[in-house]
Structures are given as C-alpha cells and as structure tokens.
Amino acid sequence: MRVVYHRKKNAPLPLAPVALAVAFFILAALVTGAMPARQATTAVGSLSGKTFVVDAGHGGFDNGASGPNGSVEAPLNLAVSLYLAGELRMMGATVIMTRIDENALADTKREDMQKRSEILCQDGLTASISIHMNKFTSKKPKGPRVFFAEGSQEGYALALTLQNALDDAVGIKRKEPLVGDYLVLRTGEQTNVLVECGFLSNPEDEALLLTEAYQMLLAQTIADTIAEFYGVNTGFPTFANVA
Numbered sequence: 516m517r518v519v520y521h522r523k524k525n526a527p528l529p530l531a532p533v534a535l536a537v538a539f540f541i542l543a544a545l546v547t548g549a550m551p552a553r554q555a556t557t558a559v560g561s562l563s564g565k566t567f568v569v570d571a572g573h574g575g576f577d578n579g580a581s582g583p584n585g586s587v588e589a590p591l592n593l594a595v596s597l598y599l600a601g602e603l604r605m606m607g608a609t610v611i612m613t614r615i616d617e618n619a620l621a622d623t624k625r626e627d628m629q630k631r632s633e634i635l636c637q638d639g640l641t642a643s644i645s646i647h648m649n650k651f652t653s654k655k656p657k658g659p660r661v662f663f664a665e666g667s668q669e670g671y672a673l674a675l676t677l678q679n680a681l682d683d684a685v686g687i688k689r690k691e692p693l694v695g696d697y698l699v700l701r702t703g704e705q706t707n708v709l710v711e712c713g714f715l716s717n718p719e720d721e722a723l724l725l726t727e728a729y730q731m732l733l734a735q736t737i738a739d740t741i742a743e744f745y746g747v748n749t750g751f752p753t754f755a756n757v758a
C-alpha cells in the first residue's frame with residue numbers, strides 16, 4: 516500500500532493521517548500474522564519457493580523406540596512432523612511428508628527405507644528434516660539431539676543452528692550437533708538433518724514429549740530456525756544470503 520498526499524510548502528506535517536497509516540499497518544500485520552510471534556526473523560511467506568521433506572520416522576509395523584511408561588516413538592514422530600509441516604507451510608514453504616498417518620511406506624523395513632530414499636532423491640529440494648525420538652540404556656541423557664551427514668558443511672551449519680535453538684527452547688545447556696550414519700542423511704543433493712526430539716528413556720523427557728504443548732514447541736522452534744536459515748526478505752542475514 517502506498518499512501519500519497521500533497522502538502523503545501525511549509526505547511527505543518529499532517530500527523531493524523533500518518534498515525535492512522537501506521538496504526539493500519541500494525542493492525543494489518545497483526546491480522547495477517549506478519550508480526551512475529553516468537554522471533555523477529557519469522558515472517559509469513561519467507562519460505563516461499565523452498566521445498567522441504569518432513570520425514571516422520573518409523574510407522575506401521577515399525578514402532579521405533581518405546582519408553583518405560585508405555586510411550587511409543589512412531590506416533591510421537593508423526594505428531595511433531597505434522598505440526599512442523601503446518602508451520603513451514605504457513606511460512607510459504609512447499610512440504611513433502613514421507614507419511615501423514617500411522618502407516619509405514621511399505622511392509623518391510625527395507626522397502627520402507629527405499630521409498631523414503633526415493634522421496635529424498637527428488638529434484639528441487641532445499642532440505643529434509645527427519646523426526647525421531649531417542650532412547651538410551653541409562654535414564655540420564657535428556658533433550659533434543661540433532662544429527663547431520665559427515666562431510667556436509669551446510670548440514671553441520673543447519674544442525675548446529677537447530678541444536679542451539681532447541682537447547683535454548685527447552686532450557687538446557689547448548690550442545691554440538693552430532694554426525695549420524697543414517698541413510699536419510701546420506702541420500703539426495705539437499706541438506707539433510709535428523710532431529711531426535713528427546714529421550715523416551717528419560718522420564719522427564721518422556722512426560723514432556725507426550726504433551727501437545729511440547730510437541731508444538733519443538734515443531735515451532737525447528738520451523739522458526741529453518742525460516743531464519745533459509746528465509747528471504749526477513750531483513751536479517753541468514754546462511755542463505757550471506758554464504
């Protein structure tokens with residue numbers, strides 16, 4: 516919107532129309548969601564033209580890990596993935612999900628992974644984010660862990676940014692991301708990361724991961740971080756427009 520008005524030389528600046536225009540802009544921004552909710556860099560449309568794969572791990576015959584209080588990994592991965600896909604789409608991104616319900620992509624692990632690989636080998640992908648839940652033999656480890664493919668510079672940069680943002684969001688000490696030897700990290704030309712959202716073996720993490728609020732917090736944090744990393748027109752330097 517461009518407001519043009521003429522005024523006589525030396526005439527006082529008409530403040531009322533200016534104030535009205537500013538108020539209108541703020542209101543419009545609030546209504547359209549363009550005003551950032553959590554971070555200054557997240558803007559609606561900032562990811563338009565970018566395509567992401569959101570890969571909810573496991574599914575169907577393959578439940579993944581399970582926690583001592585009966586939590587199961589596969590549906591938790593799906594819940595976080597659906598929230599994440601929704602957030603990225605709201606920012607204008609195109610999102611391809613490897614699964615959108617409880618079913619696996621095939622009847623065997625081998626075929627299931629083959630189908631995920633095919634999705635990751637498509638042209639025009641910006642990045643992929645695989646969502647999983649962690650488990651360890653001890654109850655002690657907790658918090659999200661982000662993995663990237665060995666030798667991938669951009670994978671490391673994105674994983675580090677995500678790890679820092681997630682650690683900050685859940686209120687734990689910042690950690691380094693980890694190299695992961697997973698097929699989903701090695702496949703395709705795009706940047707791939709894998710987020711283990713928390714430890715089902717840690718009772719505190721398990722209880723949090725079962726809540727919608729925590730699932731949404733993780734998804735929102737991942738989406739905001741992706742927007743900062745790949746976003747355009749945010750007015751802030753990002754990896755994409757600095758590198």
Ligand SMILES: [Zn+2]
Binds near residue numbers: 572579580588648
């Ligand atoms: Zn898993």
